[in-house]
Amino acid sequence: MAKRIRDVVTGQLTLDYFMQKAAAGWTLAAVEWVREAEAAESDAEAPASVEVGFTTADVPFGFRIAASGLDLEQNPLEMTVLLLILENIVKEKRLTDIAAYLNAGGYATRQGANWTPAAIFNLLPRLIEMGPSLLKSPDWQARRSQLT
Secondary structure: OOOOOOOOOOOOOOHHHHHHHHHOOOOOOOOOOOOOOOOOOOOOOOOOOOOOOOOHHHOOOOEEEOOOOOOEEEOHHHHHHHHHHHHHHHOOOOHHHHHHHHHHOOOOOOOOOOOOHHHHHHHHHHHHHHHHHHHHOHHHHHHHHHHO
16 A cells, blocks of 8 residues: 655755665655635636545545556456455355455455455445346456356
8 A cells, every 4th residue: 555745945946855765665656736816816716725636535446546546447456356245145145154265365455354244244335236247257257267
C-alpha cells in the first residue's frame, strides 16, 4: 500500500528538495498551484471549485488509487478476495467459515486486520455491485469450472 504525504512548500522549490525526497524513496504524484485571486476577477472568470483526486476512504473495495492520483484501477489482491468470498458463498459456506478461510490464506482486510464475519457481511453490498463483472471475468470462469 502506498503512503502519501502532502508538503506545503513556502518559497522557491529547489532541485535539492526533489533530490532529498527521491533519495528517501518518494516519487512525485501531483503538483498543485495556488495564487491569490485579484479583487477585479469576476466570478464568471474564476473556475468552479473542483475536487481533485481520491482519498483512501473514497475508494471502493477492489480498487486502488492509480499512480496518477486521479483515477482508480483494479486492486488485484482485493479482487482475489472478492472472488474467494463469492466462491465460498456459492459453496454455501457460512461467513464465519469464509473469514477463517481468508485468514488461513494470509489475506488481511484493507486495514491489515483479520477477517471477521462482520467484515465480510459489510462487503456483501460491494460484492453484489461487482457481481456482473466478477461473473464475466476469466478468473471466475476458471473457478466455476472447478466448482461443478
